[in-house]
Amino acid sequence: MTYIVAVSKAGKNVLTITDPNDFIFHSSYNTFKIITEGKLLNQTINTHPKELSFTHSLGYVPNFYGFCKFPDGKIVLAGPLAHDYTIQPNSSNGYGSFSMEADSSKLYFLFDDVSWLGSSFPGSYTVNIKYYIFEATI
């Protein structure tokens, strides 16, 4: 006989339901475990581009997900877009991008800055990063 451990959502009969979405937990369905999570706080972005990293040493490329808080307070997902953030003394906007990569030993946090009123890198600013590493390889 096969035993299972299951917790249904409120209002659902754990003995009769079969839809995985009706369960809070079901031992037949794997959970997406967070192996590691952490923060890189007060990181200075002072070059153009800038690369930061976290060593995970897993020996394989893991599932990962990350967020970045720019100086204007917005918390964004890693991706291809430039985000506006306020860094200049005159409160004018600058634009920075945040993306992530991974290999079998590290997570990489990549920053770049797009045009700044026709000039090059506008100056340093700080960011806070939150990363998650999930079980299994991609």
Add this chain to the structure above:
Amino acid sequence: MTYIMAISKATKNVLTVTNPNDFIFHSSYNTLKYDTQGSMVATIDFSNYYYSEYSDFFGITIYYNRKVVSVSHNLGYVPYFAGYVVRSASPLTMVQLPLEFADAWYFVSYNIYADSSKIYFVVMFNSSTNSGSDNVTLYYRIFKNSLGL
């Protein structure tokens, strides 16, 4: 003594395995907890562009639009979140955000960000028209896990 709760995958000995991937559940590893999910439609009025310019190369006026919509989560902290945009209604096709697409003159971007009270979607694009409207359907998932940022 530290107690744990663990459920191993089939054929794995829960008492001896140590690889996190061999467990269905292990109390030493956190998981994402659902908070809310939903969708919203951002209606974009093409006449509400914020900038326009005439392109000598294309011989047309190009209009730039930006639309921001938000959904409240009221968690009091910034949660783990994810967003998607419907790129095709039939067959239903969604793309995870942020997303950016551009060709020789056209671009569209779908961005998502959060603070301690809301999730925000930012839709930006350019167009050769300043009339009419379009609807963009956006989906979100919010988890209870705090980013701690």
